[in-house]
Amino acid sequence: MRNGVPSERVQSDDEPERSARPGRRTLSREDWARAALEAMREGGLGAVAVEPLAERLGTTKGSFYWHFKDRDSLIQAALERWVAESEELMAAAERIADPVERGRRLTEYAFTAPSGADITTTLLIHAQHPVVGPILEQVTRRRLEFGARLTEELGLPADAAYRHALTALTMTVGIALIRRGAPQLLPQGEEKDAYVRYILELLGPPMS
Amino acid sequence: MRNGVPSERVQSDDEPERSARPGRRTLSREDWARAALEAMREGGLGAVAVEPLAERLGTTKGSFYWHFKDRDSLIQAALERWVAESEELMAAAERIADPVERGRRLTEYAFTAPSGADITTTLLIHAQHPVVGPILEQVTRRRLEFGARLTEELGLPADAAYRHALTALTMTVGIALIRRGAPQLLPQGEEKDAYVRYILELLGPPMS
DNA sequence: GAGCCGCCATACGCCACCGTACGGGACGTC
DNA sequence: GACGTCCCGTACGGTGGCGTATGGCGGCTC
Incomplete structure (x- = not known):
């Protein structure tokens, strides 16, 4: 398979400690994408x-426009990272054998995860x-199908699932939206646990 | 029901029909607030x-800065209109005698109203x-208390309500958010009715 | 019919951000 | 040690919005 070709070194972004301040030499495209995704979690698009x-x-900016064509392509790169994260999350869930336990864990995670998690x-x-x-539609559709498939395994018909x-x-x-915008309206402290339950x-009731 | 403009002539704000293009002479503060609220419905803040x-x-802009101090005060004015609308909605609901019918109508309205309704x-x-x-917190809190009170009338204890x-x-x-951003993911057509049901x-289950 | 006042037009400065042009330093290669 | 390449710094022009200053016009008043 054409081993002699030096080929691209694109995805070898392992490079020890380049995102830290002190020893940093140059920034990679991935550094930018990572930072963009993080910024998006905190402050939106x-x-x-x-x-x-x-x-x-x-x-x-000089750095940025060397690695990226424009702002949109940065957003694209950041979201591609997010897509990968999402896929990995589903793969991890798939590894939980018991479907009931799997559903419980997933649901609980969805409602207790820290604010910026998703x-x-x-x-x-x-x-x-x-x-x-x-991208959003693609990911969300995949998640819905994943969730529906999980629910079907619990015994529900497809449409109900x-x-x-x-x-x-x-x-x-x-x-998530209420917690972002008006967290005072959500139950706090121990009432929160009751609300989650x-x-x-x-x-x-998929199992009932 | 909301057909077009309620055509309220709020205060004694003389001059009939000043928001229409042709015979318009000058714009009022209310014209701006109304337009701002409408724009907010369509395109956000x-x-x-x-x-x-x-x-x-x-x-x-000359007109605007005559009537308003700055952009924030326009937003304020628009939202005050919204507050009034919200109060009026609750008052109208209160006029429905039967609590069960009232709850049904309210819930159905919430899930079938046109996109920009709220x-x-x-x-x-x-x-x-x-x-x-x-303002959002105030209105939403009032609505929650209103809804909870309605639900209590159906026989539920306060916390459950x-x-x-x-x-x-x-x-x-x-x-609402999904319908705004990814409406393809929501059931369409007749499946939509099934979903609403x-x-x-x-x-x-408050009544069960 | 002169003045005044309510309402608007216009021009301006400011800010934040986008994208481009171009220069220049560091670093490997010969 | 010259040179090319990679990566970044900086200056610039453009856009879209905010807020201000100031001029002007029409209608009302007397």
């Missing part, structure tokens, strides 16, 4: 801005963006 | 921008804005 990101990375809600907000929209997955998504997104029970 | 709104109203979701997105946040209202809000917001049943 608007936070993925070239100049602010450059400052945050301790460099200038950016689905953030992306839904900016779904009009030409780069965001398609899809409705169930869709409802879980809706609740996750809704809670309530939701789990509400979504639970 | 970002669409409430002075210069674009001015063009849309067939005027210039801007709660939009405002949640921009809840970090210093003007939006407080609040959870129920919160869940209804969460679903409403979640569906499914949700109504899921949220229904």
Whole structure:
């Protein structure tokens, strides 16, 4: 297989410690994508801005426009990272043998994970963006099908399983949005646990 | 029902029909607030921008800065209209005698109303804005208490009633967001009706 | 019919960000 | 030690929005 060709060194971004301040030499495309995804988690799509990101990375636009064509391609790169994360998450879930336990763990994770864990809600907000929209739809569709398939394994017919997955998504997104914008309205402290149990029970009835 | 413009002549704001293009002489503060709220429904907080709104109203910034101090006070004025609308909605609901019918109508309305009918979701997105946040919280809290009180009348204890209202809000917001950003993922056509019935049943169990 | 006042037009400066042009340093290669 | 390549710094022009300053016009008042 053409071993003699030096070929590309593109994805060897392992390079020890290049994202840290002190010993940094040059920034890679992946450094930018990583920072962009992080910024997106914290401040939404608007936070993925070239100049602010450059400052945050301790460099200038010059670096950015060397690695990327424009801002949209940075967003694209960041979201591709997110797609990979999402796939990996589903693969990990698949490794849980017992379907009941799997469903429980997934649901619980969805409603207790830290705020910035998933950016689905953030992306839904900016779904009009030409780069965001398609990727978001693709990922979300895959997740829904995944969730529906899981639910079918619990014994529900296909249409009910899809409705169930869709409802879980809706609740996750809704809670994430409320937690972002008006967290005072959500139960706090120990009432929160009761609320989570309530939701789990509400979504639970696939097994009943 | 909402057919076009309620054509309220709020205060004694003389001059009939001043928002129409042809016979228009001058714009009022209310014209701006109305247009701002409308723009917010369509394009979010970002669409409430002075210069674009001015063009849309067939005027210039000069008019705006005569009536308003700055952009934030326009947002404030628009949201105060929204607050009034919300109060009126609850008052109208209160006029339905039968609590069961009342709950059914409200829930159904929440999940079948046209996209831009309520801007709660939009405002949640921009809840970090210093003007939006407080007003949103106030309105949403009042709605939750209202919904919880309604649910209590159906026989549920207070904490369960609040959870129920919160869940209804969460679903409403979640569906609104998905419908905005990825409507292809929601059931279409006649499947949509089945889905709405499914949700109504899921949220229904306060009476069971 | 002169003045005044409410309302708007226009021009301006400012800011944040995008994208480009171009120069220049570091570093390996010969 | 000259040279080319990789990567970045910097200056520039463009866009879209905010807020200000100031001029001007029409209608009302007397």
